[in-house]
Amino acid sequence: MFNELSLGAQTGADMYDIIIIGAGITGCFIAREMSRYQCKIAVVDAENDVANGATMANSAIVHAGYDPEEGSLKARFNVRGSRMYEEICRELGTEYIRTSAYVAACSAEEVEKLEELYQNAVRRGIPVAYVSTEEARKEEPALSDHVVKVMELPTTAIIYPWETATALMEEAVINGCDLFLANKVTSIIKDNGGYQVKTNRQMFVGKLVINAAGVYADQIYQMAAGKKIFTIKARKGEYYVLDRSDNPLVKRVIYPIPSASGKGVLAVPTTHGNVLLGPNSVFTDDKEGNDTTREGLDYVRNQLMKTLRVFPANKVIRSFAGLRASGEQHDFIIEESDVCEGFFNVACIESPGLASAPAIAEYVVNELILPKYPWSVKESFKRREPLLRVNKMTPEEQNELVRMNPAYGRIVCRCEQVTEAEIVEAIRRPVGATTVKGVKKRVRPGMGRCQGGFCEPLVVEILARELGITPQEVLLDSEKSLLLTGETKEVGGEQG
Amino acid sequence: MNEYDVIVIGGGSAGIAAAVECYKNGCEKVIILERDKELGGILLQCIHNGFGLHMFQEELSGPAYAQRWIEELGKYEIAYKVNTMVTHVNVDAHIAEDAAKAKSEADKIVEYVNQAEGYVRIRGKAVILAMGCRERTRGAIGIPGYRPSGIWSAGTAQRYLNMEGYMVGKRIFILGSGDIGLIMARRMTLEGARVLGVAELMPYSNGLSRNIKQCLEDFDIPLYLSHTVTKILGKDRVSGIELSEVDDNMQPIPGTEIYFEADTLLLSVGLIPENNLSEEAGVILHPKTGGAVVDEAKQTNIPGIFACGNVLHVHDLVDFVSKEGQEAGRNAARYLRGELKSEKGFVTKAGSGIGYVMPQKVNADNMEETVEFMFRVSQPCQNVSVSVYRGDTCIKKVNKRVLLPAEMEKVKLDKTLLQSAEGDLEIRIESRGVIG
Numbered sequence: 014m015f016n017e018l019s020l021g022a023q024t025g026a027d028m029y030d031i032i033i034i035g036a037g038i039t040g041c042f043i044a045r046e047m048s049r050y051q052c053k054i055a056v057v058d059a060e061n062d063v064a065n066g067a068t069m070a071n072s073a074i075v076h077a078g079y080d081p082e083e084g085s086l087k088a089r090f091n092v093r094g095s096r097m098y099e100e101i102c103r104e105l106g107t108e109y110i111r112t113s114a115y116v117a118a119c120s121a122e123e124v125e126k127l128e129e130l131y132q133n134a135v136r137r138g139i140p141v142a143y144v145s146t147e148e149a150r151k152e153e154p155a156l157s158d159h160v161v162k163v164m165e166l167p168t169t170a171i172i173y174p175w176e177t178a179t180a181l182m183e184e185a186v187i188n189g190c191d192l193f194l195a196n197k198v199t200s201i202i203k204d205n206g207g208y209q210v211k212t213n214r215q216m217f218v219g220k221l222v223i224n225a226a227g228v229y230a231d232q233i234y235q236m237a238a239g240k241k242i243f244t245i246k247a248r249k250g251e252y253y254v255l256d257r258s259d260n261p262l263v264k265r266v267i268y269p270i271p272s273a274s275g276k277g278v279l280a281v282p283t284t285h286g287n288v289l290l291g292p293n294s295v296f297t298d299d300k301e302g303n304d305t306t307r308e309g310l311d312y313v314r315n316q317l318m319k320t321l322r323v324f325p326a327n328k329v330i331r332s333f334a335g336l337r338a339s340g341e342q343h344d345f346i347i348e349e350s351d352v353c354e355g356f357f358n359v360a361c362i363e364s365p366g367l368a369s370a371p372a373i374a375e376y377v378v379n380e381l382i383l384p385k386y387p388w389s390v391k392e393s394f395k396r397r398e399p400l401l402r403v404n405k406m407t408p409e410e411q412n413e414l415v416r417m418n419p420a421y422g423r424i425v426c427r428c429e430q431v432t433e434a435e436i437v438e439a440i441r442r443p444v445g446a447t448t449v450k451g452v453k454k455r456v457r458p459g460m461g462r463c464q465g466g467f468c469e470p471l472v473v474e475i476l477a478r479e480l481g482i483t484p485q486e487v488l489l490d491s492e493k494s495l496l497l498t499g500e501t502k503e504v505g506g507e508q509g
Numbered sequence: 510m511n512e513y514d515v516i517v518i519g520g521g522s523a524g525i526a527a528a529v530e531c532y533k534n535g536c537e538k539v540i541i542l543e544r545d546k547e548l549g550g551i552l553l554q555c556i557h558n559g560f561g562l563h564m565f566q567e568e569l570s571g572p573a574y575a576q577r578w579i580e581e582l583g584k585y586e587i588a589y590k591v592n593t594m595v596t597h598v599n600v601d602a603h604i605a606e607d608a609a610k611a612k613s614e615a616d617k618i619v620e621y622v623n624q625a626e627g628y629v630r631i632r633g634k635a636v637i638l639a640m641g642c643r644e645r646t647r648g649a650i651g652i653p654g655y656r657p658s659g660i661w662s663a664g665t666a667q668r669y670l671n672m673e674g675y676m677v678g679k680r681i682f683i684l685g686s687g688d689i690g691l692i693m694a695r696r697m698t699l700e701g702a703r704v705l706g707v708a709e710l711m712p713y714s715n716g717l718s719r720n721i722k723q724c725l726e727d728f729d730i731p732l733y734l735s736h737t738v739t740k741i742l743g744k745d746r747v748s749g750i751e752l753s754e755v756d757d758n759m760q761p762i763p764g765t766e767i768y769f770e771a772d773t774l775l776l777s778v779g780l781i782p783e784n785n786l787s788e789e790a791g792v793i794l795h796p797k798t799g800g801a802v803v804d805e806a807k808q809t810n811i812p813g814i815f816a817c818g819n820v821l822h823v824h825d826l827v828d829f830v831s832k833e834g835q836e837a838g839r840n841a842a843r844y845l846r847g848e849l850k851s852e853k854g855f856v857t858k859a860g861s862g863i864g865y866v867m868p869q870k871v872n873a874d875n876m877e878e879t880v881e882f883m884f885r886v887s888q889p890c891q892n893v894s895v896s897v898y899r900g901d902t903c904i905k906k907v908n909k910r911v912l913l914p915a916e917m918e919k920v921k922l923d924k925t926l927l928q929s930a931e932g933d934l935e936i937r938i939e940s941r942g943v944i945g
Contacts, residue, residue: 301744304653307739310651329651331647332648332651332653333656408628411628415622415624415627416627420624422624422625423624424594427544427594462646464646464647466643466662467665469665470665470673485675489657492745493745494657494658495658495746497675498677498772499675501670
């Protein structure tokens with residue numbers, strides 16, 4: 014079907030059928046879908062872990078699809094994606110909780126807008142109902158007195174995006190996909206029937222390229238096309254995280270009425286009993302500029318006071334910011350390039366990107382790739398073994414585990430009750446953690462109220478042992494994020 | 510299910526002292542559950558001097574102070590388990606309904622886990638909470654900026670340095686003048702790092718005066734009062750911090766920003782009693798101390814559950830932690846003998862100028878010959894008197910030259926004096942010479 018790739022053969026570069034640039038949620042979904050077929054796939058990402066860009070920092074919601082503009086790709090893929098997630102998470106053995114959501118209107122004007130959203134939902138076949146404010150307040154006592162009308166979207170769900178992305182990539186990898194992290198793409202050259210993708214570390218040659226590079230997808234496309242065809246701007250969203258509680262501030266997602274800049278500032282329960290409060294929406298020129306700001310966090314706090322009665326400042330354990338990949342046309346770009354054959358853009362995946370990702374992958378694979386490049390299905394598709402959820406087991410099951418592996422009896426993270434065995438497992442699995450943050454994303458030590466104050470030295474020790482490196486070589490996250498600067502009495506720092 | 514007279518949660522200075530004291534007072538089956546690999550708690554990473562002046566009239570290092578207590582513990586048949594994490598504390602409601610039955614039948618259920626035994630449940634007639642405290646984090650105080658490596662609470666950096674043998678940085682800035690921060694400023698300097706400065710949000714230091722002198726002044730480390738870190742720079746590793754002056758409302762003043770090229774930011778911005786287990790058990794916490802609301806016996810709202818040390822309220826000196834542990838231990842033994850009653854009593858209140866008073870209530874029938882009240886002032890004051898009232902009657906007045914929030918104060922009152930008037934007990938700061 015293809016010509017031999019001349020330059021690849023000459024340079025000894027790794028040869029692939031498909032190179033996916035970007036190991037965020039979209040890249041992971043596409044990799045896992047394509048790994049069902051008899052093609053050789055490489056996933057390349059500049060970051061030192063999967064799910065480290067927009068997938069790292071977002072609201073973690075599978076929106077029902079009530080608010081994207083009629084006729085948009087966002088509306089189409091969100092509605093479809095929201096219907097796919099539950100089964101996918103069951104297959105993967107990852108968190109999926111259908112929490113439901115309230116959309117809360119606070120003025121006559123907003124009530125009108127709410128009715129439009131209601132009609133949207135009905136038209137799209139999304140379950141929706143108005144609930145009385147009395148009932149809503151009974152269910153969600155944190156709702157403010159400003160709220161005058163409430164619409165419920167019962168199919169709204171939450172997931173644990175890092176776990177979902179990692180699990181997807183894990184299935185891709187056990188089905189033959191190769192993952193290359195810390196590989197920043199520096200050039201893409203169209204070669205005889207394919208592409209040479211050069212990174213800071215090595216060269217890949219692929220017949221097809223899928224550009225799922227998040228905020229950098231415009232630059233990646235420019236490398237291949239030779240000119241800038243679309244532009245992506247980073248749009249920052251800042252959040253507060255509240256401490257875990259058996260009785261969290263909200264049980265459902267609480268949406269305000271959306272505005273031109275997005276869904277607005279939300280209150281979101283998480284799969285592990287925390288609550289996220291955010292985001293704001295601010296364009297930034299720096300595509301790495303995910304710093305939090307006083308202004309941004311103050312804005313979140315002020316906006317929340319519209320829909321919520323209180324801002325529980327004493328429950329805040331962390332704040333963070335993420336960057337959305339915003340395109341000028343306000344919609345996703347999902348198409349094969351018309352100037353570079355075999356180069357597929359999956360770009361501008363801002364909200365509702367997480368909710369849409371499975372449907373985007375389904376579309377890219379079944380409607381864009383396979384009709385033109387008909388790889389046949391592999392005979393078998395291997396499933397991942399879900400992580401054990403030790404703290405959800407019965408005491409008998411827990412004790413059986415400890416008997417077989419005593420490391421299940423050593424709790425390393427007291428806030429989130431994570432055992433040493435779970436951390437070791439997170440490191441040893443395919444797509445295993447190699448950094449402190451990687452461990453935290455997979456099994457949660459450091460996510461709790463002490464923010465790693467007690468467990469970080471222990472996690473560093475376990476990482477060093479498992480990876481066969483010294484504690485000084487252990488990274489927080491990126492390759493430049495060393496934690497320890499030396500051994501005692503050999504610091505060699507400045508004096509005076 | 511194994512049964513104990515007293516289950517002590519935490520094998521640090523409070524827990525060891527409590528266990529020893531309840532054993533000495535007649536409790537036979539006592540067990541300490543400790544999460545770390547050895548007894549001693551946070552003392553083991555405090556290798557500086559200054560411990561034991563009150564308890565042993567000697568100046569010891571943290572590990573040496575802990576060793577004294579571990580040796581003391583070794584003299585008695587007190588069980589302890591290390592590498593053992595307590596996961597739940599509950600009260601068996603069926604038994605607890607009948608107070609007399611509760612004391613004889615062990616109505617407290619403690620679940621722990623360790624590698625040798627797995628998940629185990631034991632019963633105790635009394636439980637002593639001695640879990641210590643944790644450090645306040647960057648997230649809790651909301652410093653904006655990036656989230657690179659190079660940001661630690663001072664205690665975590667202390668653990669890396671003193672227990673694991675690693676340095677966390679070369680150019681250090683410290684936010685917060687709490688004692689651990691001050692101690693770490695000196696420690697990092699002695700290890701060859703450059704400590705660029707210590708900033709304190711308040712107009713006064715939050716550490717002990719002796720630490721300001723010995724850890725900062727002696728090493729020419731500048732202390733920036735009424736300043737805070739307003740931005741963390743550096744995407745991978747800390748590359749610097751922005752420091753701003755704050756106004757009277759502790760809000761940063763625009764235009765006062767100064768920058769420090771630092772690779773590390775240590776935080777010493779407060780300690781929080783570690784009460785997750787207590788809360789789960791139904792123990793009521795005090796909003797100011799973050800620890801349990803207790804009576805003079807250090808007993809919480811749940812009969813037979815006691816609290817002592819930093820899990821009850823954050824102390825400055827370990828000697829008083831041990832002493833509080835002893836009190837809790839002695840009273841747990843009294844509880845088992847049926848000597849603690851709670852029919853009559855009075856509450857204590859923090860009056861003007863006082864941050865909190867501990868204990869929060871006193872049971873008139875239980876009082877020993879003297880009752881000690883601990884308190885902190887809410888701001889520094891000079892040449893004042895500390896007045897203790899019951900109702901409208903001033904029962905005690907002590908003149909003080911200097912009082913600092915960083916230094917815990919105590920007033921010891923005789924039982925007879927306490928009984929000399931009626932009503933709530935209130936401690937107030939009054940200007941000297943003013944008649945209450």
